[in-house]
Amino acid sequence: MTNTDSNPTPEIRKSLYRQMTRIRLFEETTHELYKSGRLTGMSPHLCIGEEASAAGVISALNPDDYILSTHRGHGHCLAKGAEMGKMYAELFGKETGYCHGRGGSMHIADVSKGNLGANGIVGAGLPIAVGAALSIRKRGTKQVVVCFFGDAATNQGSFHESMNMSKAFHLPIVWACENNLYGLSTPIEKVSATATLADRAKGYAMPGFSIDGMDVEAVHTVAVDAVARARAGEGPTLLEIRTYRYFGHGASDHRPYRTREEEQEWWKRDPVAGYRMKLIAEGVASEAELAAVDQEIAK
Amino acid sequence: MAEKTFREAITEAMAEEMRRDEHVILIGEDVGTLGGAMGASKGLLGEFGEGRVIDTPISEAAIIGSGLGLALTGQRPVAELMFVDFSGVCMDQILNQVAKVRYMLGGQPKVPLVIRASCGAGKGYAAQHSQSLEAWFTHVPGLKVVMPATPRDAKGLLKSAIRDDNPVMFLEHKLLYNSKGDVPDSDPEFLIPLGKAEIKREGTDITIASHSRQVLNCLDAAAELAKQGIEAEVIDMRTLRPMDFDVVQASVEKTNRFVYVEEGYPQCGIAAEVVARVAEHCFEYLDLPPIRISAKDTPIPFARVLEQETIPSVRRIVDTVLAARKWAVPAA
Numbered sequence: 001m002t003n004t005d006s007n008p009t010p011e012i013r014k015s016l017y018r019q020m021t022r023i024r025l026f027e028e029t030t031h032e033l034y035k036s037g038r039l040t041g042m043s044p045h046l047c048i049g050e051e052a053s054a055a056g057v058i059s060a061l062n063p064d065d066y067i068l069s070t071h072r073g074h075g076h077c078l079a080k081g082a083e084m085g086k087m088y089a090e091l092f093g094k095e096t097g098y099c100h101g102r103g104g105s106m107h108i109a110d111v112s113k114g115n116l117g118a119n120g121i122v123g124a125g126l127p128i129a130v131g132a133a134l135s136i137r138k139r140g141t142k143q144v145v146v147c148f149f150g151d152a153a154t155n156q157g158s159f160h161e162s163m164n165m166s167k168a169f170h171l172p173i174v175w176a177c178e179n180n181l182y183g184l185s186t187p188i189e190k191v192s193a194t195a196t197l198a199d200r201a202k203g204y205a206m207p208g209f210s211i212d213g214m215d216v217e218a219v220h221t222v223a224v225d226a227v228a229r230a231r232a233g234e235g236p237t238l239l240e241i242r243t244y245r246y247f248g249h250g251a252s253d254h255r256p257y258r259t260r261e262e263e264q265e266w267w268k269r270d271p272v273a274g275y276r277m278k279l280i281a282e283g284v285a286s287e288a289e290l291a292a293v294d295q296e297i298a299k
Numbered sequence: 300m301a302e303k304t305f306r307e308a309i310t311e312a313m314a315e316e317m318r319r320d321e322h323v324i325l326i327g328e329d330v331g332t333l334g335g336a337m338g339a340s341k342g343l344l345g346e347f348g349e350g351r352v353i354d355t356p357i358s359e360a361a362i363i364g365s366g367l368g369l370a371l372t373g374q375r376p377v378a379e380l381m382f383v384d385f386s387g388v389c390m391d392q393i394l395n396q397v398a399k400v401r402y403m404l405g406g407q408p409k410v411p412l413v414i415r416a417s418c419g420a421g422k423g424y425a426a427q428h429s430q431s432l433e434a435w436f437t438h439v440p441g442l443k444v445v446m447p448a449t450p451r452d453a454k455g456l457l458k459s460a461i462r463d464d465n466p467v468m469f470l471e472h473k474l475l476y477n478s479k480g481d482v483p484d485s486d487p488e489f490l491i492p493l494g495k496a497e498i499k500r501e502g503t504d505i506t507i508a509s510h511s512r513q514v515l516n517c518l519d520a521a522a523e524l525a526k527q528g529i530e531a532e533v534i535d536m537r538t539l540r541p542m543d544f545d546v547v548q549a550s551v552e553k554t555n556r557f558v559y560v561e562e563g564y565p566q567c568g569i570a571a572e573v574v575a576r577v578a579e580h581c582f583e584y585l586d587l588p589p590i591r592i593s594a595k596d597t598p599i600p601f602a603r604v605l606e607q608e609t610i611p612s613v614r615r616i617v618d619t620v621l622a623a624r625k626w627a628v629p630a631a
Contacts, residue, residue, distance in 0.1 A: 066372065100405030107403040117404055120397050128396065131376075133370015138324065138350055147466050158391075161358035166366075170358065216509065278537045 008220060010284050014061065016216045017279055017290065019055040019218035020272045022297050023075040024048065026084055030074065030091065034251055039091055045106040047075040049214075052271035053241045054079040056219025057146055060227045066114045066132045068125035068147040072107045073118030074246070076148055081113040086140030097264075122183075123149060126175075130162050131181035144230045146174045146223075151182025154197050163204045163238070172230035174223065175238045178213065184249045185257040197241035206236050213243030214269040217231050243271075301484050306476040307451035308416075309339045312457035313377060315487045317347050320375060323461060326353040329417075336381050337417050337476055343620040350383050359389035363414065368592030372410040375461060379597035380416035383470055384430045397466045398441030409464040413457070417560055419512055420610045426598035429606075431511070431563040433619040436468045437539045437572070443467040443493055448514035450480040452537055455491030463493065472562075473513035481501055496543040498550070505556040505620060508547055508573060510536040513560045513611055520616035531619065539569055544576050551577055558620060560611050565593040592619055593597035 009018070027046045033039040047054065054075035058067065060078075067129070069076040077087060082098065090097025096112050109117035116132060119125045129147035136143045150181060153159055166173045182189055184220050189195040193279055201208025212218050217243055226237035244266040248255050254264075279285045301541045317323045323345075331354040344352040355362050357525060366378030372470035384455055386393060393414065420429035436546060437444045441607035445460055445467055447453040453471070460467040483489040500521050501513060509517045514535045522532040532550050536542065551557050557577050566593070570591035577589050595609045 006528045098405065099403060099407070102405045103403040109407060111371070111404065116368070116408075117400065119396075121391055124364070124391055124396055127364020127392055128368040128371070129364075130361050130371070131365035132372050133368070134326075134353070134365055135369045135372035135374050138369075143342040158360045158364070161356070161361035165356055165358055238517045262543070 020051040045072040052216035060223040069118040089131035123153035125157040126162035151179040151188040166236040201238035208238040213241035309453040363392035383416040383418040425601040429599040445510040496546040500533040502530035506532040506550040510559040
């Protein structure tokens, strides 16, 4: 569902909940499948905890807008309209998967829905996003590109090249940085010139916003504005979506680099559970209604 | 048919394809107003405008990535790297993105991208601007690698490369830009297929295969050798990946002797690949071990006399072939 209004309607809000729940369930199931040995290969990179980013940003897009995704890309893929069955087929390496089993988790894509692909190289999607935006400009359409990348990608040379070129050429791009505080085991603040990644936007004379990424409506509201700006020909925006991945980088990561206390603090801000409570409390949806949504997705 | 330079042939190929298909776009450093650092895109900005001839910042990763993004969204871009040596800056985009996206995504998108780059030594541009790195790209599944030696081949191959729905590395030796040759210019459908080698000189005594500028040295060497009674068959590989080995095999079965001449570094180069195939498929036909002639194993020096010593010369090719006679298996 596309929203062009910064104040989400009850329908939008329920669909945000639905999308986040869909992502959460998919990821939890994927986790179980990998743990039990039924999924093999490199461990999937789960986005549990980061659902509000994918759901909040992508709900601001039209079906023909493009996204570039990361190695942690199941949430983006689902939010852009992918079918769970075909995604699982890809994770299982089946011919019937989105990539006919050639790509797997890290390279999942659904080009027909504008998802130009997850990427196994940190920061590699940004230059490709520049190209997709140049294509839009050349064709004169009103499409927009959202490029997702992590906090650690902002330290790659490709980030600099792409940010600069997008502003210099006034390209219709929303740069969506999902800052989950760690590049695998390395705290981002230890290896970055500025701890607030949105500040990097200043170096490129573009608007930059740092958002509570555990609040799906906050993400959605800012994303709607940034997408509108791009669509109106006003150029790129940098979004820093402050979020947290509850699980490790991958399955074998036992997270010695952060405390369980820290994790517990972030669990208290679970974007899915928190939004559920909020919707019920505000009378947007009843407990029964949301339970029905959960059941439907679980099938 | 008209006599054109290699450079003009490339410009013509791009112009014809850009006229034929409005999706063809050129992107790179200085390709617009300047007409290309090598002059290969002269006139294109004037004819096709800023929307289709794009001058970029010095951002090689973004240039190649842009090429990929354009290709994934319905365009047919030609991305230019000023020097192939700069591929170090954007190697992830070439190796892990451009070469692999169509495969990893199960064929969902086409990737009709041509990456053009100048390459080669002999102009005193020194180590970082004189390399021949085609072995790197020829190594990688998912890329096609084309290196013309003549203006005619340059035009026909570049047009085919632009029409190909897969990524093509199109490498232009800088010493070839001013070289002249006859080029068909009245038929916009003049195409040379990728993946086909060509016998540039027929012979019976020894097969000398090569690509790019060294083909010209091989032809000059063949003329020298003919004075000594040795008739060399010179093969221009033209496309390195996919490689047309059949032409080489047929030739070696005829001549029983094989030399590969290239300008790349000696270890793990194109010559190594072709010689390996010759050893595998033509073993019983060989009267002497296959020979590789390449640049010396050193960064390309600046000083002219050193540079000339480093890259294969007509002299070195002739002397190597003459010396090889000593190892020849006498006829039964």
